Amino acid sequence: MTDDDRVFKALADPSRRFLLDLLFARDGRTLTELESELEMTRFGVAKHLRVLEEAGLVVVRRSGREKLHFLNPIPIRQIHDRWIDKFTEQHVTALIDLKHTLEES
Amino acid sequence: MTDDDRVFKALADPSRRFLLDLLFARDGRTLTELESELEMTRFGVAKHLRVLEEAGLVVVRRSGREKLHFLNPIPIRQIHDRWIDKFTEQHVTALIDLKHTLEES
DNA sequence: AAGTTAGGTGACCATTTGGTCACCTGTCAA
DNA sequence: TTGACAGGTGACCAAATGGTCACCTAACTT
Structure with a gap:
């Protein structure tokens, strides 16, 4: 394994x-x-x-x-890095932050 | 489920x-x-x-x-955010970047 | 229209996995 | 040193999972 x-x-x-x-x-x-x-x-x-x-x-x-x-936390971060590149990360975090902002209102 | x-x-x-x-x-x-x-x-x-x-x-x-x-990529990012807070993220990414730097040499 | 191509369904079987139990080792406290 | 406490091992059983197959529908091609 x-x-x-x-x-x-x-x-x-x-x-x-x-x-x-x-x-x-x-x-x-x-x-x-x-x-x-x-x-x-x-x-x-x-x-x-x-x-x-x-x-x-x-x-x-x-x-x-x-x-x-x-x-x-290291293995968790490595999962992230496997399928999310630096460029995509910006979009994804922005989306998730936006979702949180909307849910608070 | x-x-x-x-x-x-x-x-x-x-x-x-x-x-x-x-x-x-x-x-x-x-x-x-x-x-x-x-x-x-x-x-x-x-x-x-x-x-x-x-x-x-x-x-x-x-x-x-x-x-x-x-x-x-969104579910992947959510896994990350579940167990890595903003503070820890800085340390972890620094560690992983360091590891990559060392492996290149 | 007929054949071909892309994909879907339900049954089936071998293997893996989650959880428990009886029993064991090592460490601390009175 | 005797008992209580923290944890480990191997066997065991029920349930879930990975993969295949026979058979099916829908869409493109000529």
């Missing part, structure tokens, strides 16, 4: 995306802490975190018996 | 990512034209294109009996 295969497969599951959302909101959480936010057993969450880790979307640091999880 | 579920599921398959690569290189191709680039039957390719279309990653325009396919 290639690197980018791992990244996209990892992102394909809603529980894993929710874990990334949690880490985006606040980094450095343990398995047990993350587990309490999902309706799933610890084993399920651990399995998902491992998939995210192997994809490089999450990096971990051990601290005693705890394992702290951090979000790594 | 939610919208973003469709997008991520669509991106999870290497053949579909390759189709996006092809459309990124050149837009507006037909099924038959795309089919010739993959080692797969027409039915397989058609199925993949439908998944991409339902995810909004590809938009189509009919022209007689032909169906032209175009890449839509």
Whole structure:
């Protein structure tokens, strides 16, 4: 399996995306802490975190018996750069900003 | 199934990512034209294109009996914005640019 | 009108994937 | 040092996914 295969497969599951959302909101959480936010057993969450880790979307640091999880944004940016060139990026961000502006009013 | 579920599921398959690569290189191709680039039957390719279309990653325009396919970058940008804030974006792009600079030398 | 070309549909099968469980290792606290 | 706590492993099962095929419709060509 290639690197980018791992990244996209990892992102394909809603529980894993929710874990990334949690880490985006606040980094450095343990398995047990993350587990309490999902309706799933610890084993399920651990399995998902491992998939995210192997994809490089999450990096971990051990601290005693705890394992702290951090979000790594680099693979996400690389997805962006694969299909959006600098020129297109300007148009797309302008469109999305416009959409937000309209939704606020 | 939610919208973003469709997008991520669509991106999870290497053949579909390759189709996006092809459309990124050149837009507006037909099924038959795309089919010739993959080692797969027409039915397989058609199925993949439908998944991409339902995810909004590809938009189509009919022209007689032909169906032209175009890449839509907006969902890709939204993935980026979900986990990379403006502040982090600066660091990440700087890191990636640095990586490219180093690799050239 | 007849043949050809572009594309669509529903069924089918092999493989992968998400989630759980029984059981195990390592670390901290009283 | 004994128990509680944080996490890991391998097997297992139900459900989803990738790909093919037989068969179909619609549009262009001569």
